[in-house]
Amino acid sequence: MIKLTPSLVLIWLIGCTCVVQGQQKAQQQTNVSKKVTVAYVTSWTSVMPDPAYITHINYAFGHVNNDFNGIRIDNESRLKSLTDLKAKYPKLKVLISIGGWGSGRFSEMAALEDNRNKFAEDCLRVINEFKLDGIDIDWEYPTSAAAKISSAPEDTQNYSLMMKAIRNKIGTSKLLTLASVADAKYVDFKTIEPLVDFVNIMTYDMGNPPNHNAGLYRSKYTGWISVDEGVTAHVKAGMPLNKLVLGIPFYGHGKNGVANFIDYKEVVKLNGFKNQWDDEAKVPFLENDKGEFVCSYESPESIAIKCSYILSRGMLGAMYWEYGGDTEDGVLRKAVYSGVNK
Known part of the structure; x- marks a missing residue:
């Protein structure tokens, strides 16, 4: 029988501490590795995404076909070029996003069981044919005809049946x-x-100047909702935080000399405007020489704060629309990736 001297007890305690610290570090690394960075990549751009800074690509877009029972894909060769990236980056996930603003025929498809089942079968066909990792549904929005598409009061219920x-x-x-x-x-x-x-919460398009596109918290420049309020709304609606991905815009909204929709890579080229910072909403904006709020956009600084928010709330990760809006050297995508992988 070994006699436990003070020295042996000390060695034993140190060993236990090292094991616990090692387990904690491993758990932290596991948590970090589970964070996702989802990049929407569009059919109408040609830039190839760098898988070093993303975990998931959502290809925009596929659509419900004219017969309401299958999928029509925009620019199939572009989709194939994205899935080809998986040969070098096997951990990369590529999904097709079906829908988008103004993409209709969902209501008719989801309303009938036969259409839903045939549509689901075509989802599987597209997955197999293009070697995809899944399906992203972007029906904007069930029961609403705001995008000038068909709608019905039963859309919400039929949406659930479609997903099933x-x-x-x-x-x-x-x-x-x-x-x-x-x-x-x-x-x-x-x-x-x-x-x-x-x-993927579309926590953007929350306002046009003089309101923020994607203010994290409420301020005097908040439109109908803030990012934080949007996340909270999803939790209250029944989605756990670990299944929520925060949307970040790689574009801004402008007026009075600035385009209503302007990619970040064009924002940084603007001259004659003053950079301002809203410390309540945690986002930047531009003023003209008259002191008018003329452009709401996102910056590496605001993205870093949003990523800290993602981590503090225990969310799954970040998403952005869209990859082509970034600068050539990837200022924003690098900010997103480093931010969620602190």
């Missing part, structure tokens, strides 16, 4: 995600929560 049909058909090994309006309306999240892997 897709999940049943593609199985659990493939991803099923969705893009959601900031205030969490239009979708029954409690019903679809078990079906989906995560939700």
